Amino acid sequence: MAKAKKKAQPVILITNDDGISSPGIRALIEAVKGLGKVVVVAPDKPQSGMGHAITIGQPLRLHPMHIFEGVEAYQCSGTPVDCVKLAVDKVLHRKPDICLSGVNHGPNHSINVIYSGTMSAALEAAIESIPSIGFSLMDYSIEADFTAAQKYARILVEQILNKPLDKHLCLNVNIPGIPESLIKGMKVCRQAYAKYEEEFAERKDPRGHNYYWLTGEFVNFDKGKDTDVWALKNNYISVVPVQFDLTHYTLKAKLEKVLHN
C-alpha cells in the first residue's frame, strides 16, 4: 500500500540558470514542498543569458549535492537546457510530471524569454512533452523577498499537476518586485514587443586594446494592455504561455505568393 502511494507521487524536476547555490532555487524548492518528489538538477555556475545553448563540443559532469534537506540534488557543468536533458536521461530515467525553472533573480518578460536560460530550460522540457513553468522575480537583489513568488508558484504548480492543459505547456511567469499585499493577482498575457537598445561600453585593457561590455536600455515599443510588460507595471503577475514552433505563419502566406510562381 505504501508502495502504491509512493508510485502515485508526481515527480517535480527543478532547475534554474543562476546556479544551484542561488537563493531563488531554494525558494522554489520550499514553495512546492509536499506536492511531489522534488529532484534538482541545476548548473554549477551562473548561466544567465545562455538562451537555448547546449553543450556539444565537450562532455558534461554531474555531481550529487547535499545542500537541500531531504531533496535529491545534482549540479551539472552545462547549460540550463543540458540540465533538463541530463536529468531525464541520467538522473530520473523517466520524464518528470512537471519541470520548474527559477526562481530567476531578475525579469524575463517580453523579448527576454529568448535570451533567458531559465525560460529555455522550461521550453526544453515542453519540447520533451513535460509541462513546465519558469519563474522570474523582478528583483536582482540577493536579499530579494520571494514570498509572493512562492505563494503563486505553489498555486500554479498545484493547478498544472492537477490539470496540465497540454503536454507541451510552458508558462513564463514573472512576479513584480513588490510586497505580496500589493499584488493584484495573475494575468494571462502575450509577450510584449519590448527589447534592449544595446550600447556596448568600450574600455581599454592595460595593453591598450579595446574590449566591450554589453549594456542596454530597456525600451517598450508595445502599448498593448494584454502584454506582460503592462501587467507587471500594473502590479499583476504575468503568465505567458510559450511555444517552440517558431514558424511565422502570417509571413509564410505572404512569402508563398512571392516564391511559389
Place this chain on the structure above:
Amino acid sequence: MAKAKKKAQPVILITNDDGISSPGIRALIEAVKGLGKVVVVAPDKPQSGMGHAITIGQPLRLHPMHIFEGVEAYQCSGTPVDCVKLAVDKVLHRKPDICLSGVNHGPNHSINVIYSGTMSAALEAAIESIPSIGFSLMDYSIEADFTAAQKYARILVEQILNKPLDKHLCLNVNIPGIPESLIKGMKVCRQAYAKYEEEFAERKDPRGHNYYWLTGEFVNFDKGKDTDVWALKNNYISVVPVQFDLTHYTLKAKLEKVLHN
C-alpha cells in the same frame, strides 16, 4: 556622382556560428559578391549549439581580419548573437540592409532552429528590424559542395534586398546535400515537430569519475507535407519564416478560462 552611387549601395552583414575560418562563410561571401557592401563579423571559434546565448558576465573582443579579399571582416570572441549586436553598434554604426548567417555546415530544420547559433544570429537581426536569412547545408563535410547553396542564396538575397516584405523578416533556409541539378527548387514551409531523442554516452575519466557526451537520434513526429523535413527529403530547399513572438496564442485562450475567474 560616384559618392551618391556608393551611398545607395546596400550594406550586407554576414555572420555564422561555425567561426570566421569555416568554408561555409566564405561560400556565402562569394555568393553575394556585387550585391552590396559586405561586412563580416563572425565568432573566432566554433559556436554551434549556442542558441540565443549572449555574453553578459565578461567583456567581448573584436579583431579586424584580412582573410577575405576586399571585404571588411572582424572576428569576435562572443556568440553569434553577440556578433550581430556588436556589428551594429561598434562596426557599422548603423543597421545593415540585410543580415546573412551561415552557410552552416549541417542542417537547421525543425526544432534545430532553437538550438542553432546560425539561426539565432539571424533572429537577433530580425528583432532589431533587420531582414535576415540563415542558410544551412545538409552536409557536415569540410569538403562540402556549396554550389546550390550559393545559387539560391544569391536569388533570395536579391529578392529580399529588392522587396524585404517585412522589417522583421527572418528566413530559415536549408539546402539538401545533393548535387544542384537534383534540386527541385525552393519551398516555403512550416517548422516540423521533429527532434532528437537524447541519450548521453557515459564514459569514465582516468580517475574513475563519470562524464557524459550528448548524443541523440533524430525522430520526426510530424508527417505533414508542408514541413521543412518533408521538403528536404523530397529534394526541395526549405524556406521557413521565423518569428520571435513566442506567445502560444491557442494555449493563452485556454489558460484565460482556467486562471481568470
